[in-house]
Amino acid sequence: MLRVDWLVNHMDKCNLMAEWLYREFTYEFAHQSLGHWQKEFSAGQRDGRWKCLVALEHDQLLGGASLANDDLPERPELGPWLACIFVRPDARRRGLAARLIEGICNHARQAGFATLYLHTHSERDYYAKLGWEVLERFEAWGKEQWLMSRRL
Template sequence: MSLQLDWLTGHMHHSDTYAAWIHQQFHYEYAHQPLAEWQREFADGQSNGEWSCLIAFDGDRLIGGAALARDDLAHRPDLGPWLACVFVDPQARGQGLAEQLIEGVCDEAQRRGLKRLYLHTQNKQDYYAKRGWQTLEDFRAWDNQHWLMVRDL
């Protein structure tokens, strides 16, 4: 595998595919947003700073990504920025790729002078806790339990 990480802005031909993966993986968050509308918002987010996405690819095959998002939780507009849209193709899992993507986003946030990042997760709180994230609260959303977490950079 010849793994490369780079920002999606230089590889926009992957934008719709990645947005579709996120729309499917986190379907409960996008229940009221049609895929095509989300794909437009996500693509626009690469240039306007809403969804700066770091992607991983092997050759020209997209295999994962993670985003530095301005807003990612409607009921907490007071918080941000966010680690969001973390996803690795099932065929590429188990090799530490998600962790590389997360660290890449954290490094970029720190480079931009940000002091902390937030995330919310439905079932990966233990994964994030082992990597330096702390739980701020748990809450119910989309008919499920979620965890709001923070990491100082």
Template sequence: MSLRFEWLADHMQHSDTYAAWIHRQFHYEYAEQPLAEWQREFAEGQTNGDWRCLIALDGDRLLGGAALARADLALRPDLGPWLACVLVSPGSRGQGLAERLIEGIAEEAKLRGLPRFYLHTQSKQDYYAKRGWTMLERFHAWGNEQWLMVRDL
């Protein structure tokens, strides 16, 4: 495996695929947004700063990614930036890729001088808690309980 971590902005041929993975994995969040519209927004987000995404590649095969998002929770426009779009393809899970992607995003946020960043999850709160995230609040959205978490940088 020739694993490397790169910015999606430098590999835009993977943008629509990754956006489709996110749209499918987090379908409850995108129920109102057609896939093509999300793909366009996500691709634009690679250059306008809305969805700066770090991806894991094996050669030219996309394995996963994570994004530093300007806004990721309409209920909390006062917070940001966000760790968002964390996803590793099923065949590549269990190798610590998500953790390495998350740390890459944390490093990017630190380089930008950001004091903290946020995330929301409906099922991975224990995973994040073990990695330095603390719960701010629980809330209800998309028909489910959600966790709003923060991590100081």
């Protein structure tokens, strides 16, 4: 049975989620070890900096999405951010990413935020289908990126 819950309630899965993110977004972690990121991500579950919503099935982690205070150091005036979206390959095409994204958007709206931001280098069209708008194109980590927002 599929469950969506906060990662802070399943901290035994935190290092695995952090590892998946580290491997998927290697360009963002070029100057950070996996162990350091796992500690930062774990601390972020407890203090809210990387509040992650996860999908689980039969107690197996399928993926997650996070509400982050800061996800783009070059734009400290923006936030909060939809960040760290990852669904493991064998669990894709089930609508899990969209469900997790909506969960983060709903949580942010209930917390009083009016707008969420994200950046992506490869999924601009996917996010546009979910109601996100392109604000600008920029270069970061040696890749073309898209800064996007969504009114809540």
